[in-house]
Amino acid sequence: MKHSFLDQYSDRDSLLHRLDPRTKIIMALLFIVAVVVTPSFRWLALALYFGTVMALIIASRLPLLAVLKRSLVIMPFVLLVAIFIPFLKEGEVAGSYNIWFWQVSVTYDGLQILWSVVSKAWLSMLSLIWLTSTTKFASLLKGMERLHVPRVMVMILSFMYRYIFVLTDEVMRMKQARDSRNIGGSRFWQLKTVGNMIGTLFIRSYERAERVYAAMMSRGFDGESRTLDSLTFRRADACVGVSVGLLLVLTGVLNLLY
Amino acid sequence: MAEIVRVDNLSFAYPDGQQALADVNLRVCTGESVGLIGPNGAGKSTLILHLNGILRSNGSVRVLGSPIDDKNLKWVRGKVGLVFQNPDDQLFSPTVFDDVAFGLLNNGYGEEGVRQQVARALDWVGMSGYESRSSHHLSVGEKKRISIATVLAMSPEILVIDEPTSSLDPGSKGALTTLLKNLPMAKVIASHDLEFIRALCQRVVILDKGQIVAEGDTGSILADLPLLKAHGIIAAE
Numbered sequence: 379m380k381h382s383f384l385d386q387y388s389d390r391d392s393l394l395h396r397l398d399p400r401t402k403i404i405m406a407l408l409f410i411v412a413v414v415v416t417p418s419f420r421w422l423a424l425a426l427y428f429g430t431v432m433a434l435i436i437a438s439r440l441p442l443l444a445v446l447k448r449s450l451v452i453m454p455f456v457l458l459v460a461i462f463i464p465f466l467k468e469g470e471v472a473g474s475y476n477i478w479f480w481q482v483s484v485t486y487d488g489l490q491i492l493w494s495v496v497s498k499a500w501l502s503m504l505s506l507i508w509l510t511s512t513t514k515f516a517s518l519l520k521g522m523e524r525l526h527v528p529r530v531m532v533m534i535l536s537f538m539y540r541y542i543f544v545l546t547d548e549v550m551r552m553k554q555a556r557d558s559r560n561i562g563g564s565r566f567w568q569l570k571t572v573g574n575m576i577g578t579l580f581i582r583s584y585e586r587a588e589r590v591y592a593a594m595m596s597r598g599f600d601g602e603s604r605t606l607d608s609l610t611f612r613r614a615d616a617c618v619g620v621s622v623g624l625l626l627v628l629t630g631v632l633n634l635l636y
Numbered sequence: 637m638a639e640i641v642r643v644d645n646l647s648f649a650y651p652d653g654q655q656a657l658a659d660v661n662l663r664v665c666t667g668e669s670v671g672l673i674g675p676n677g678a679g680k681s682t683l684i685l686h687l688n689g690i691l692r693s694n695g696s697v698r699v700l701g702s703p704i705d706d707k708n709l710k711w712v713r714g715k716v717g718l719v720f721q722n723p724d725d726q727l728f729s730p731t732v733f734d735d736v737a738f739g740l741l742n743n744g745y746g747e748e749g750v751r752q753q754v755a756r757a758l759d760w761v762g763m764s765g766y767e768s769r770s771s772h773h774l775s776v777g778e779k780k781r782i783s784i785a786t787v788l789a790m791s792p793e794i795l796v797i798d799e800p801t802s803s804l805d806p807g808s809k810g811a812l813t814t815l816l817k818n819l820p821m822a823k824v825i826a827s828h829d830l831e832f833i834r835a836l837c838q839r840v841v842i843l844d845k846g847q848i849v850a851e852g853d854t855g856s857i858l859a860d861l862p863l864l865k866a867h868g869i870i871a872a873e
Contacts, residue, residue: 516734516770540770544724586724589722592720592725593728597738598743604742606737
């Protein structure tokens with residue numbers, strides 16, 4: 379089965395696709411830090427950041443609509459966390475409601491903070507989508523390794539990338555096998571089947587892990603992970619990295635002055 | 637001929653008490669191909685895992701004359717190349733290159749050596765140009781070839797392969813047969829596929845319930861239909 383939803387579009391070609399993964403990881407991280415430290419109510423700064431990430435996305439020739447769609451995936455989680463902010467923040471009351479015995483009120487300040495939290499999360503998400511859509515997962519891992527991200531973390535991510543699809547296929551086959559035999563049955567019965575499937579999947583994954591480990595040991599694995607270094611910074615890395623860095627600094631300075 | 641692997645009186649029980657191997661003896665010499673056949677659960681895979689020290693019981697496995705111990709494990713694993721049944725277990729790295737290079741890096745090859753050996757191994761199995769592919773997107777036949785390359789890269793003295801033909805279509809199976817025939821090193825091939833064993837192996841060992849019940853040249857063992865039926869290797873009518 380074919381899957382590529384993790385690093386879809388990463389096999390396209392553009393100047394940004396060809397950059398060293400380290401440059402892109404650092405750029406994305408700096409961007410997120412810059413976005414996060416921007417104080418609330420600074421809409422101009424956020425607009426500039428939005429422009430920056432959009433420019434990157436367009437320069438990488440990514441399909442705009444698909445990127446925007448994907449960026450919305452995070453929204454439910456952000457809203458779940460942020461939805462209470464307007465009720466808790468003190469300030470000028472925008473509206474107040476009676477829910478049973480409680481009187482709750484929403485403040486303007488709270489609403490502003492809510493919007494800035496949501497837009498900051500969205501901007502960060504866009505930059506990460508840009509990162510994973512312009513970099514193959516394998517080179518992303520290489521880049522992290524060279525940036526001295528702990529080896530264990532890189533290995534976990536690498537196994538995740540290798541086996542998430544194998545597991546997805548396994549779930550799909552199990553579902554097909556269940557649906558081929560499952561005719562009706564009560565809601566409770568169906569839930570129980572799902573529970574059993576999750577249990578089976580867990581045991582199978584565990585056993586697979588043991589076999590993979592045996593295969594690793596068979597090729598001399600001794601707990602240390604070794605890789606070849608094959609990354610080189612080029613001129614384009616310096617150019618793009620410096621210009622995006624400058625842009626971020628400039629926005630920060632503007633933000634202080636304005 | 638020099639003995640590459642020698643197994644003497646090997647017995648093994650799993651932690652749950654199930655006796656998997658009882659008093660197994662086996663010798664494999666240079667350039668020899670040995671077929672290991674037997675019904676499901678006969679202990680074939682357990683025996684194979686002993687050959688490079690993944691499982692160890694009582695020091696009765698010798699590789700090139702030295703018993704396997706903690707100190708020579710790495711050396712043993714360079715000499716005995718184990719190919720697992722399921723390529724999804726064997727290929728665990730993000731790209732084909734990383735997988736083939738894995739064993740070499742663990743054995744301390746330098747960058748130049750790694751690149752050369754990877755290129756050679758991939759060329760050997762006819763998969764040059766696949767270096768940057770992700771193994772998930774390959775066909776089963778291609779995955780099998782890469783699995784073999786991951787082990788060939790380490791230039792082993794003996795190739796031990798578990799069920800190489802499982803879930804292969806006849807075309808890929810034919811290609812795999814030719815590939816293995818052209819590899820000069822000794823081989824141990826565990827399989828249910830008698831046609832495949834007949835094409836590749838000079839000698840056959842039948843394992844049933846953890847014991848070796850018959851051993852001999854391929855022609856005479858595979859011609860002994862009552863023996864094969866008695867051990868569930870061909871269907872009894």
